[in-house]
Structure formats: C-alpha cells, structure tokens
Amino acid sequence: MSAEYQQIRVLWPDHLNLPRGKYLPAAVAAGGARHCITSFALNYDRYMGPVPGAGFLEGMPDLTCSLSLDDVRPGWEEGVGVVVGDLTFEGAPIPFAPREVLRRAVAAWEDRGFTPKVGYEFEAYLMGPDGDGGWKPYGAPGSFVYGTGHFNDPSGVCRDIVTQAAACGFSLESVNAEYDESQFEFTLVYDDAIAAADEAFLFKTMAREVAAERDLLLTFLPKPIADRGGNGLHVNLSFVDDSGDLALVDHAAPDGLSTLAKQCIAGQLAYLRPMTALCCPTVNSYKRLAPAQLCGYWQNWGHDHRCTTVRVNPERGSSTRLENRLADPAASPHIAAAAILTASRLGVADELECPPPETLDGLENVSCEVHAPGSLAEALDELEADETFVEAFGAETVAQFTAVKRTEWAQFTAHVTDWELDTYLPYL
Template sequence: MGTDEYRRVRVLWPDHLNLARGKYLPYRLAERGTRHCLTVLSLEYDRDMSPIPGTGFLEGMPDMDCHFDMSEIRPGWEDGVGVVVGDLERNGEPVPLAPRTVLRNAVSAWESMGFKPKVGIELEAYVMEPDPDGGWRPYNAPGSMVYGTGVRTDPAGIVRAIDETADRLGFRVESINGEFDMGQFELTLEFDDAMACADEVFLFRTMAMEVAAQNGHLLTFMPRPIPEYGGNGLHVNLSLEDSSGNNAMVDLSAPDGLSALAKFCIAGQLHHMSAMAALCAPT
C-alpha cells in the first residue's frame, strides 16, 4: 500500500508508563501533526495525577505538539491505517520527560564520545485466556515448555498470528519460542541503532497485544502477572560501535573477551543500580 492510499494515520508515542498514546488522523491532515495535553505525563496506571514538575499540572494543563516525518509512516495492522511514531515538543523544544527525548539525549552523549549505541531487545510475555467469571486465567497450553514450539505450546495459534502479522508488516523478528512457564513466550527482535530498535519494539508490542485481543486473548508484558508463576523478563542487549564499525565492547586479547570500555559500562551500572531500580523495577 502506498502512503497516499492510507485512510487514516495512527500517530503513536510512548509515554513514561510505556503505554502507547496517540490519535488517528485523516491522511489529508496528517502532515500538520497533532497536539496532546502535556499533563498526560503526570498520569499513573490507576489514572491518578500528581503535580509532577514539567507536566504543566498546576499551569493549566497546556498542550504539547506531536511531529513526525510523513516518509516514516509504515503499514499498520488495521485495514487502511498507517502507523508512525511521533516526537513531542513544547514551544518548539523537545519535551524533556518524553521517553524518545531521553533516549535521543543518551544516544547523543555516546556519539559525542565517538560511539554509536546498538541495542537488541528480548521480550517475554504471557498469553491469557478468558475465565468463566469475566477475568483472565493462564493460557491452557499443557504441552508448553521452555524453548517449546508448535501447536502444543500455542494451541489456539495466538503467537502464530502475531508472528504472521509481524512478518507481513516487515518487523525484524529474530526468534519466537515458549518460555519457562505455561503460556509464556519469548519474542526477540533483531538488534539495530538504539532509537530504531526502541521504536520497532514499541510498535511490535502494541501490534502483538492488539492481535491477541482480536483473537479473544490477552497478551501481557507485566513483570509478574501470575504470582505463582515465574516473571516476565526484558533483556536489553547493548553494544557500542566505534568509528570503524567494530564492537567497542569486545577485546579478543583479553581473557574474558571484554574491553576496558565494557567493564567501565558494567561498573557504571553497578554504581547506579539503586537509582536505576526506581525507574526500571519500581515494584
């Protein structure tokens, strides 16, 4: 489908809770972008709001702009709808709290030192099925196992439908397999530049959850949705490419194969572990 054939453009952006916020725009008006309330960045999962600095909560809840490049609109998983990830701005400046702004600043910091961050992400998720009481229960896949594949691991074909949709839309899936517990799956995408990888995973997650919903199931990436089962992981594989295109994390002459830079990165993560936990593992 050519971009001029889209009936609607679905403009999405990741918020601070990793939720996909956005709007549908008629294609004829999409080039001008759209606007959202800045104060959405003060929302919590339960819809409570707090006067967080930088969100305009006490300043009249002002708008922010969402811009995107029309050439980046890609086929979506809804008929006649293209999808694109937008950037958030306020008064012509990037919104500091916007996740894409935060990531872009981190990438720029590495690039100023001569390195290009490369990231690969492995997702883990549970498929849930409806229970008789109107809630959700674990996917009934008694033949599932870690590294399981086939109909015994995915009897209703939910993950197969996600994989087929991803392939049709050009997502760069590296592998999909059963994880440790019943109804749990690992979905891995190929590594890429940090921003490209983050955008790809953001859209893939959104697509996967919606395909599952269309098939009457719930796909959840929550850290531990089933207390008696194991948790879902999110593996972020980071490497740094130097000016020659080599992996700066590797030193084949070292006994462990790690460069001094790689060890500095590990030391930095250990040093900031407590602060990182507040953002990466708040519960």
C-alpha cells in the same frame, strides 16, 4: 507514503509505557497532532495531580506531536499506517518524553565517538477469560520451554503475531515458548538504539492488539501469576566506534572483552540500585525481582551466566553484547535503554574497575552482597538519592517520573488487599 493509507496512526510512548496518540486522515497527517501535556501526570487509574513539567496547575496546555511521512510504516489495521511521533512543548523537546530521554543518552555516547546498538527480548503470558470478568492463564498443558507448534501455542495467537510482524516489517529474531506454561519470549533484531526502542514499543502494542482481537490478553506484567516465573525485558547493548569497529571486543584480552566493555559492566553494576526504579517501574515489578529468579537482582556479572545482572555471551565478534537482565516489560524500552546507557557511560567516564565475574551458582550462592531494592518505594529513594546518576540521566525526567510513581506507591499502600482480609478477618 501517506497515499498508501486512509489513516495514519500517530503514537508516542509515555511514562507508563502506554501508546498514546491519534488517528489522523492521511491527507493531513503531515501536520502532526496536539495532545494535553498533562497526560504526563496520569497514573494507570487515570488519577492526575501536580507533577513537575506536566502543566496540571498551569491550565493543562497542549504539546505538539510531530512526524515525518517518510517514517510511516505498515500498521496492523487495514488501511492504516503507523508512525512514532516526537513531542515538543512551546517549540522545545519535552525533557521527560521517553524518546527524548533516550535521544540524550545516545547523544552523550556519540559525543564520545560511539554509536550504541540495542536489542530487546520480551517475555509475556497469554491469558484467557475466566468467565467471571477476569483473566486466567491460557491452557497449554503440553507446552515446554523452547517449545514451538500447537502444543505450546494451541490458540495460534503467537503464529498470528509472527505473521503480522512480518507484514508490518518488524525484525523478529525468534519466538518460542518460555519456561512456564502459556509464557512466550519475543526477541527482536538489534538496531541503532532509538530505532530499536521504537520497534520494541510498536511491536508490543501490535502483539497485545492481535491477542485482544481473539479475546485473549497478552500481558507483559512482570509477575502476573504468583506461583510461576516473572516476565523480563532483557536489554542487549553493544557499540561501534567512528570507524565502524566493534567497541566491546579486544581479541588480545584474556576474555576477549575490551576496556570499554569492562567499564560499561562496572557502570551498570555501580548504578544498579538507582536505575532499578526506571527499569522496574511498578509495584508488581518487585514480586519478580528476587533471588534465584534468573533476573538482575544481584550486583554481579558473568560469562554466559543467566543468574547474573549482566550476562556476556561467549562469542567474540559482531554478536558480542552485554545483556542486562534487570528490566521488566512494564518499563519503557526507551527509558530502560537510556538508564543502562547512562550507567554504562558513567562507568567509562569514571574509569570504574570491573569486579571479577560471578563463578558461583547465582542461586543460593553469590560472590557479592549488594542487590536491587526490594520495593518500588525503596527503588525511588535510591534513584532520588544518587545525585551523580540523576544529573547524568536528567533531573527533570527523574522529578516527573518519581512524582507519578510516589502517587502509585501511596495508592498501593492504602489499598486493603484480599490477603489481609483472608488472613485477619476471621480472627480480628
């Protein structure tokens, strides 16, 4: 495989959902690469400090990134193949590395006799230079939801992304303009959980770089524009059992959903609050996560209901799935899927009772009272306080994640915003 390329780009997803890695000459790529494990202590602004497991006070030692040449796939740079690597430290998997987190969640389901299948839907805004060193929404005044063609994509960048995706072997299901101007949705075909998350991770990296080559920014920030809708990451979940049968379907049930499906829904709702920080991991996430925003705000589910956290599609068969609408695309696809799988498994293990489906509009009227946390700080509190979820998800992972995110929150609260100056400065 490596003979087809001059270089192999070895990437791995980190806790910030960034694609870290190295270019390796193809002839030596099989040996993998080494990186500083203290990368797992970094914030977006490159600040680092003591974080459990990240070696900041232990000399900042190396981790090992290994790969299989059989997994190398066509990249989006000429002569460069790309592969997602596995991380170890002193010969053991790194417990908070996103791929390892998802691998544990999948293994726990396999121990119960089920193989999880996952499909992702990304939303993103296209931005252009504002002439002052910043970014503004790319103009598409003729765009409309579910639009295609020039009026919705006058730059042609989405067509370029689709073309490049095909060349790289990505399994795109669809691409279309979303509700707001210059917003797009990218839907990937479902697959085994780890393969699907790897593909989502690489696809997002590719799409942003294709846009950047045209001096445009494809942003997956949850709420980049105050007066427009947010960007979501919908995680679609299904299972097959050891016999290859569809585990979410029971044609004898009134709604066609199996007991397993109902218990998965119950688990996702029961652990909505503790898993929010993992699925909505930035300060900005909570500008999107609000009532009447068609996201996973309320502790509810519904049949083909876009204003619920868990939406169940009406078809019963191979396409039956549980669509969790909580996450945003700032989240790691590996971590978000692992969180949802963990909550679902707890629902099954504890035989939780599924509440009735939402029948109200889900906008101004809902049939529940519990909702997602209102800030990153509140979400971190909820995560750390839920001992059952922390134990099931991985205490070392939660410790590393919350340490980094507590720093992020502290930096935010110390920052003097333009709003404060605009509002108070003339008077005080």
